[in-house]
Amino acid sequence: MKLLRVGPSGAERPAMLDAQGVLRDLSGVVRDIDGEAISPEGLKRLASLDPTSLPKVEGAPRIGPCVVRPMNFVCIGLNYADHAAETNAPIPKEPIIFMKSPSAFSGPYDEVRIPRGSKKTDWEVELGVVIGTKASYVPENRAMDHVAGYCVVNDVSEREFQLERGGTWDKGKGCDTFGPTGPWLVTKDEIPDPQNLKMWLEVDGKRMQDGSTKTMIFGVAKLVSYVSHFITLYPGDIISTGTPPGVGMGIKPEPVFLEPGQTIRLGIEGLGEQVQKVGQA
Structure with a gap:
């Protein structure tokens, strides 16, 4: 479904x-x-x-986030081997966890707003895992029992705020509109292998990311189990599982970042597409 x-x-x-x-x-x-x-x-x-x-939905209404605003919007950093390589980062020994603020949560076609003072707003297409049952201290071999389905997430990131302003990553990840989610939740029965999905992202029609979930360092089952040992996950919570190479920060010889007026288009095989116009906060 x-x-x-x-x-x-x-x-x-x-x-x-x-x-x-x-x-x-x-x-x-x-x-x-x-x-x-x-x-x-x-x-x-x-x-x-x-x-x-069921009644048809008439007209062309806005499509919002595919689930109600989650209690926990958990993200995983540097979870693709090829993305870690492009950013000159070592392969993590354990998953890197950070959180997006509830105000980042937005619809798949809503405007992405560059924060005031930002010079390095970036894009990241990611597989979102939607939790279906409460998960706490879950063994890896039972982790998938707690998954309801999957969705597309754009883990929009401000790299200066994230990496150059001290503290944790959260300040560059949780800005308003920085978590477009959807367009729909696809139940897990339709996605037999979440570790073999093509994923891509374009900016103004230029392909920037072209990857696959098969290069994840830590797979979905591992992540659900691992996160549940630190954070109790509740139905409707989302784990955004990391991004493949092609982010603006990794472009050589000079990084490229988003500007107002641009259009981001992204998608994952079987999970649909998102489109966002870039605006200014």
């Missing part, structure tokens, strides 16, 4: 994308694409529906 949320920011309603690409209104079935809806019981109920029996 492909589950999503449509409508104005803060007033989204749940929907489903049917096999013909038609949006179907789920607001008469579930209150939202939240922890209850994406629990094993909730997903089983939604899977039993005949999508053609």
Whole structure:
């Protein structure tokens, strides 16, 4: 299934994308694409529906983030061997964890706003893992039992704030609009191997990232288990699992960063595409 949320920011309603690409209104079935809806019981109920029996979503509404704002928006740094190489960083011995602020969470087509004072706003296409059941101290061989599905995430990053202003990475990762998520949550039954998905990102039509989840250092099961030993994960939480090479910071001989007026387009095989216009805060 492909589950999503449509409508104005803060007033989204749940929907489903049917096999013909038609949006179907789920607001008469579930209150939202939240922890209850994406629990094993909730997903089983939604899977039993005949999508053609649901009302069509009329018009062309805004598509919001594919789940309700999560309690935990967890990100993993330097998790692709080829990306670590392009940034001259050593391969991590354990996953690097940082958090995005709730205000970073935004829709897949919402504007990305460059923060005031920023000179190094960058892009990162990433596989998002959506948690379906509470996970705490989960062994790796049971980790996938806690996954509801997957989505596309753009881990927008301000590199000066992240790396040159002291402290942790969070200040360069949690700015408003820095976490476009969606367009839909694709349930895990549709993605049999999350470690073999093509992923890409373009800026103004120029291909910048062209990678695959197969070059992840730590795979999905490892990450869910590992994070759950430090942070209790709740239904609807997201783990953004790192990015392949091609970020602006890694371009030679000179890095390239985003500017107002540009367009970012990104996608992951089987999970859909995002498009963002770049604006100024």
